[in-house]
Amino acid sequence: MYFVDWTPDWMGAFAECVAQALARLGVTPVAPPTGTGVAAPAASGLLVEVEATAVVG
Structure with missing residues (x-):
């Protein structure tokens, strides 16, 4: 991420927002x-900009 x-x-x-998003999505x-x-x-x-890679499989 770029801030x-x-x-x-x-x-x-930032940590609180990440924790809330993870809880809402139900992911670890x-x-x-x-x-x-x-x-x-x-x-x-x-x-904030986010660069992400999704791994499926």
């Missing part, structure tokens, strides 16, 4: 989420 203007004080809110993550701060998003107005 615009990331600061460490966002971590609590295979690996912990990783992220990095960026100066600007790919599209104007975004605060």
Whole structure:
């Protein structure tokens, strides 16, 4: 994930949102989420971008 203007004080809110999404979807993550701060998003107005790979099988 890429976070615009990331600061460490966002971590609590981010972790809570991830936990809520996982509970709602009823899934367990295979690996912990990783992220990095960026100066600007790919599209104007975004605060978070996600790059994901789905494995089916």
